[in-house]
Amino acid sequence: MKPLSSLPALFALLLFILVSLHVSPSWAASDSVYDTFLQCLTHRTQPSDHIPDIVYSRANSSFANILVSYIRNLRFNSSSTPKPLVIVTPTQESHVQAAVLCSKDLGVHMKIRSGGHDFEGISYVSNDAFFILDMFNLRSINVDIQKETAWVQAGATLGELYYRIWEKSKVHGFPAGVCRTVGIGGHLSGGGYGNMLRKYGLSVDNVLDARMVDVQGRILDRKAMGEDLFWAIIGGGGASFGVILAYQIKLVPVPEKVTVFRVEKTIDQNATDLVYKWQFVAPTTDHGLFMRLLLQPVTSKTQKGQKTLRASVVTLFLGNSDQLLAITDKELPEMGLKKENCTEMSWIESVLWWDGFDEGTIPPLETLLRRDYPINFLKRKSDYVQTPISKANLDNLWKKMIELGKVGLVFNPYGGRMSEIPASATPFPHRAGNLFKIQYSINWSEDDPEIEKNYLAQIRSLYDFTTPFMSKNPRSAFLNYRDLDIGTSTNGKNSYEEGQVYGVKYFNNNFERLVKVKTAIDPNNFFRNEQSIPPLPK
Ligand SMILES: Cc1cc2nc3c(=O)[nH]c(=O)nc-3n(C[C@H](O)[C@H](O)[C@H](O)COP(=O)(O)OP(=O)(O)OC[C@H]3O[C@@H](n4cnc5c(N)ncnc54)[C@H](O)[C@@H]3O)c2cc1C
Numbered sequence: 237m238k239p240l241s242s243l244p245a246l247f248a249l250l251l252f253i254l255v256s257l258h259v260s261p262s263w264a265a266s267d268s269v270y271d272t273f274l275q276c277l278t279h280r281t282q283p284s285d286h287i288p289d290i291v292y293s294r295a296n297s298s299f300a301n302i303l304v305s306y307i308r309n310l311r312f313n314s315s316s317t318p319k320p321l322v323i324v325t326p327t328q329e330s331h332v333q334a335a336v337l338c339s340k341d342l343g344v345h346m347k348i349r350s351g352g353h354d355f356e357g358i359s360y361v362s363n364d365a366f367f368i369l370d371m372f373n374l375r376s377i378n379v380d381i382q383k384e385t386a387w388v389q390a391g392a393t394l395g396e397l398y399y400r401i402w403e404k405s406k407v408h409g410f411p412a413g414v415c416r417t418v419g420i421g422g423h424l425s426g427g428g429y430g431n432m433l434r435k436y437g438l439s440v441d442n443v444l445d446a447r448m449v450d451v452q453g454r455i456l457d458r459k460a461m462g463e464d465l466f467w468a469i470i471g472g473g474g475a476s477f478g479v480i481l482a483y484q485i486k487l488v489p490v491p492e493k494v495t496v497f498r499v500e501k502t503i504d505q506n507a508t509d510l511v512y513k514w515q516f517v518a519p520t521t522d523h524g525l526f527m528r529l530l531l532q533p534v535t536s537k538t539q540k541g542q543k544t545l546r547a548s549v550v551t552l553f554l555g556n557s558d559q560l561l562a563i564t565d566k567e568l569p570e571m572g573l574k575k576e577n578c579t580e581m582s583w584i585e586s587v588l589w590w591d592g593f594d595e596g597t598i599p600p601l602e603t604l605l606r607r608d609y610p611i612n613f614l615k616r617k618s619d620y621v622q623t624p625i626s627k628a629n630l631d632n633l634w635k636k637m638i639e640l641g642k643v644g645l646v647f648n649p650y651g652g653r654m655s656e657i658p659a660s661a662t663p664f665p666h667r668a669g670n671l672f673k674i675q676y677s678i679n680w681s682e683d684d685p686e687i688e689k690n691y692l693a694q695i696r697s698l699y700d701f702t703t704p705f706m707s708k709n710p711r712s713a714f715l716n717y718r719d720l721d722i723g724t725s726t727n728g729k730n731s732y733e734e735g736q737v738y739g740v741k742y743f744n745n746n747f748e749r750l751v752k753v754k755t756a757i758d759p760n761n762f763f764r765n766e767q768s769i770p771p772l773p774k
Contacts, residue, residue: 266294269321269344269367276341277324280334290331290373292323299323303360306352306372308417310613311688312361320347320360322367326374332479333453335369340451340762347765348475350390351419355616355718358765359422359475369479371421372607379404379487385444386410389482390421390474395587395604401487402584402601409490409583411436414590417609424483425474426716427664431526431552431590434652436488440470440662441653445484448474451762455481468753468769472663472743473715476750476769477757490583495553495560496590497577500546504538507547508630510570511647514549515624517567519651519671524554525563529647533638543641545634552586613683615692617676617699618717620666620707621647629705636701640694646675665744666712674702675717696721713741724766731761735770742767 270293277291278284292299302323307313321344326332339346345366349359360368371391379386381404388397395416401408411432413423428439436442445458446469456478458466465477474480501507511529518527528550536544549571553560557578564573579595588598625633637643655668666673678695680687699721703711713722723738725731732751739747747769754761755771 266321269293269342269365270295272342273322273324273338273344273367276338277331277334280337281330286327287331290325290327292325294319294321302370303368305607306349306370306419307357307360308351308353308609308611309355309357310611310683311615312357314683317357318361318363318366320362320366320368323370324367325370325372329374329447329449329455329481332369332371332374332449332481333455336449336451336479336762337453339367339369346763348421348479349419350421350480351393351417351423353415353418354422355614356720356766358718358720358767362765371419371479374481381405381408381487384408384487385484386487387482387484388420390419390480392420393607394418394420394423395591395606398584398587399601399604405487406582406584407489407492408487410439410485410487411442412439414587415609416587416591416604417607420483421474421480423716424485425469425472425480427471427662427714428716429648431528432488432490432554433654434526434649435523435554437653437657438471438662438664439485440664441657442486442488443470443483444486446470447481448478449481450478451758451760464749464753465757468663468750470662471715472746472750472753472769473767475765476754476763478763491554491556492582493556493580494583494586495555495557495578495580496551496586496595497560497573497579498548498550499571499573499577500548501571502534502536502538502544502546503634504536504544506570507545508627508634510549510568511547511630512624512627513568513570514647514649515621515671518647518649521567521651522553522563523652525551525560526553527551527568527649529649530644531634531637531647532644533634533641543638545637550590552590556580612679612681613688613691614677614679615695616717617695617719617721618714619674619676619699619702620670620712621672621674621705622669622707623705624671625705633702633705636698640698642678642680642691643695643698644677645698646677648673648675659744660746660749663743663746663750664715665746666714670707673714674706710741710744712744713738715742718767720766725764725768725770727761727764727768727770729773731764731770732773735768738767739769 278287324335345364348369350371374389375392377400413430530548534546536542649672650670659665659667725734750769754769759771
């Protein structure tokens, strides 16, 4: 155990015993951590009068509500899920500085949460005694439309960002994810992509500056942190390096009208031909055209009692429907797209359409400011495809998906701007040579361990099945689609070797540079989690 300079010895001893015995800390332990935290934060913050309002012990009546408000995967909201001892909810940057220093002083592990969308819950779950630094109050957004930039704090959501841009301009947007409640802190530090990636790249390809708190409690902007660390926190996962306070982003132009459509085909409607051809067209077509492909086993409408595979093409086109049809008629006639399938709308309306609101049911734009979101039990995995899958193998894949029954696949086309950016420009390495990314997806609503076991087995079985068709050496993965199956770290003496296992999959050749940055900025591995970047062994 590390020396705990300013910690009352009794408390340190109690915590040590609890952790060593793997005993879930009791309410009493939570209360004493709370008291010690309060003292430490008060001591470390100027002015300190609001500190009691931002620290929650388990005994506080708001504790459970705050904890659950940003849990976005019900798998990590059970009675057996380890709970934090304390939640700290900073309302100013100096609170974050103090929280980092107090976490070090007290030897209590820190988890950083912004929007809580981590698919494996690692922003709010730990097997060590821990507290959550919950960033949801740090959510200001300042759009400078003259300069076409914005400063966004880590606790803001994507919906809030899109709304605040739209308030200032109808012809600007930002290339980021499609779910409005995703947090800036995790999304941008992990790469961040959305339906404009073929035109403008990832979110991090459009980040200009950042502010973060390092392990010494200093606030660093891009100039102060230097280019290596700035590089690391735009795609390497912020939580390995510090606490991201805010990013400065570059806005991108969007047309006054964009076009969306959804076309569905089942196997008997030549879904296989469509998907096969899609692999050649979607990654090479006009950069303003993003055609996501959703593949799902469903009940057949034509053959009673039979299952089939449904392929749905869900699209954003940065132009009008006539321009779009001119492209799809020529390049993907298998889709059978007609003018009546297409809807023209403003870019901001398309954000809500992509978030699940159909044409005609698009709610007021203020919905983007709402932080509630329907949640389920879920598991995700990811893969990259570099060579088109043959028709015979697609047919086999459909058979497997129908046999399993519930796992869906999402194909996200790359190419366009993604192929123009070098693989080393940011930690995210999956650029030229990748045709599309696959998300394996399974959601369920039953709170039943047996069902969970079965669904987790299904998604893993499909992942095993697809091995021959996916990127190899390494079989790559996307950090923002967090998947603890691909390796975890115990953050002990083998952390470098353990980190290499998942790190090379997420970052390919960029992993070693991330390790170097980590070693320079945080050699004692204070900022760590189950899949963080390890420092070099001493
Ligand atoms: C419904 C849903 C839809 C999604 N859609 C997309 C999508 O379209 N595109 C896409 O790219 N991804 C998507 N994702 C994945 C999402 O981008 C990642 O899970 C992302 O990390 C979430 O960020 P967060 O702040 O909400 O999550 P959190 O759970 O709060 O954080 C995720 C990780 O980042 C760390 N972190 C959070 N805040 C900070 C901070 N301030 N400083 C340092 N580290 C921090 C956490 O410790 C954790 O390791 C989706 C996820 C969900 C659940």
